[in-house]
Amino acid sequence: MKIVINRDQLMQSIQNVMRAISPKTTIPILSGMKLEANENEMKLTGSDSDITIESIIPKEEDGIVHIHEVIPGKVVVQAKFLPDIIKKLPEDLVEIEADGELNITIRSGKAEFKLNGQDPEEYPQLPILQTENSFHIQTDLLKTLIRQTNFAVSTSETRPILTGVHFKLENNQLELVATDSHRLASRKIAMNENTETLSFKNIVIPGKSLGELNKILDESQDTIQISVSDNQILFRTKHLFFLSRLLDGNYPETSRLIPEQSKTEVQVNSKELMQTIDRASLLAKDNRNNIVKLVTKEQNAIEITSNSPEIGTAEETLNTNSISGEELKISFNAKYMIDALRAIDAEEIKIQFTGAMRPFIIEPMDEEEQILQLITPVRTY
Amino acid sequence: MKIVINRDQLMQSIQNVMRAISPKTTIPILSGMKLEANENEMKLTGSDSDITIESIIPKEEDGIVHIHEVIPGKVVVQAKFLPDIIKKLPEDLVEIEADGELNITIRSGKAEFKLNGQDPEEYPQLPILQTENSFHIQTDLLKTLIRQTNFAVSTSETRPILTGVHFKLENNQLELVATDSHRLASRKIAMNENTETLSFKNIVIPGKSLGELNKILDESQDTIQISVSDNQILFRTKHLFFLSRLLDGNYPETSRLIPEQSKTEVQVNSKELMQTIDRASLLAKDNRNNIVKLVTKEQNAIEITSNSPEIGTAEETLNTNSISGEELKISFNAKYMIDALRAIDAEEIKIQFTGAMRPFIIEPMDEEEQILQLITPVRTY
Structure with a gap:
């Protein structure tokens, strides 16, 4: 693999993907970030197995060239120092090269870093979600919903289900509820699109996942696609996949409180x-x-x-x-x-x-x- | 005691004086800040017994009235919440009143705080320094000297004398040296005023004191007066007294290094x-x-x-x-x-x-x- 890419674009993607990478992971491959390059785009993936984030940098967008040279391939690079290295590189262009021995070289100007890589085949596959249970909302509205409820989730693991925000979609209305049993925050919105065929009641998203998602998303009026399966939820924008596990268990009936x-x-x-x-x-x-x-x-x-x-x-x-x-x-x-x-x-x-x-x-x-x-x-x- | 004073002016003085007050002090009276008001000025004092800081707010300065009403007196007030209280008061004017029972009332708009006071007579006296061993330098130059040397002091108590910066004044030249034995920083300046009658060699000021002093002083071209006694040093500007103890012991001869x-x-x-x-x-x-x-x-x-x-x-x-x-x-x-x-x-x-x-x-x-x-x-x- 070899790629010559704009540093600012790469930096932005790395910062987003880093939000899924935990320095305390016990699975060695997850301490790394997976880099994949092909003729059209570069894809970066990070995961702590609760959250998986994929960020995509297109070769060219709105007439601006992000990727200047590419030999397709993939590799997993140690994530720990990656943001610092990229941030401090001397030039606007970065070259990343991986040889057959998983040795990674990052070059910019006269600076050269050689990092130990890991085998991309060992990196866990991002599960493919059925997209039937999907709906869309505006990104800035989603951020508001998270801000208005997520602070009220429980920080204690006594009742794990309360560490998440309850999403309920019914009769074209989306409702979010969070409670730590001392306080409760609830917000409802009417859906713009017709979601009458869609209904779910016991979707509980970890508060930590929503917090990280909120940090990554821009205040944008673009829509975000939300797809729900039995145990995972996927948030998808043009260049971002954000996958979170859901919490197990039944969320308590809060309306009677x-x-x-x-x-x-x-x-x-x-x-x-x-x-x-x-x-x-x-x-x-x-x-x-x-x-x-x-x-x-x-x-x-x-x-x-x-x-x-x-x-x-x-x-x-x-x-x-x-x-x-x-x-x-x-x-x-x-x-x-x-x-x-x-x-x-x-x-x-x-x-x-x-x-x-x-x-x-x-x-x-x-x-x-x-x-x-x-x-x-x-x-x- | 009663005083009506501008909040911004008071806040600035409190923040400076707080730098001398340690929440971990074992001497209860030193967890407080001493407030003294008279017809001309308000004086605030804080101390952790290593450093003592006095800040003075004149009744009026450059045509601006800082103190609007005063009944002379003094009291010691709990310092812990004082900066937060003053910062969050609703109006620009603050009234501070102490009754004969050491009850302190702080009022601003409709907000009223009643704080427990302590007896000002129990507050340690600021020692009076002989001012014969005095010289002056520009405040911004002193800040530069501190910045250029103070980072190199030792943070380990193995050799306590190395936790300070060595000040040497000789032949109209001031020299500062700091070393932690792995590195050394030294800076010399020629004195503007005639200090030929003045000479000292073994003045070692704790790095912590210089750090706090540097934070309080503005980048100003006004001069600061520095007075040295056997075991203390006093930095004095128009409205500020900053007194620090000196370190005991002989500073090593560093020139041969x-x-x-x-x-x-x-x-x-x-x-x-x-x-x-x-x-x-x-x-x-x-x-x-x-x-x-x-x-x-x-x-x-x-x-x-x-x-x-x-x-x-x-x-x-x-x-x-x-x-x-x-x-x-x-x-x-x-x-x-x-x-x-x-x-x-x-x-x-x-x-x-x-x-x-x-x-x-x-x-x-x-x-x-x-x-x-x-x-x-x-x-x-």
């Missing part, structure tokens, strides 16, 4: 509430659970307080747009509230409480956006 | 050499000592190589401006060379070698700058 009526409703500016809670929580960070208290006051005001016995107390009054229903004193984790407000990303929001000991929900005032955040309070009163 | 004649001299562009070594050292990072080899070649070229048995080899040829004297093969720590080239910060440099097993020195071609970097090679041939 969401209270159906509320006793107190507060309507408030999201940014002001976020800043007030952020300030109050400064002292709350000294205790383990980052707890702040919210108390409804006269004249549509709420009071946010926190205290740390060793340091002191914080207190701030905030004017809301409206408070209706019963008086309320409630305590909750400030970080959960800030995460929820960030995810909703609306100017004005409403919070519906059902008493001090019941989960409460936060939604944007504008009900067009079908997003809902739920937080379980902490018992302190 | 510097070879007086050379067998091979290489003159080369500094940036090109740095980039070549940086690239070659990528693979060297896999071995513990980050070792690269330099070999002189025909036609004024040098070859830089490194290897990692598991990963591969790197090799690059670099054209120099001139090579004179004996042929040479030598190995050294790439990081030491990069640090030295960065410190010298000259376009063209010369390296003088005295054989593969003797320390070599790096100097700028322009000999006006009295800077010298010395590196001990590693035995590999």
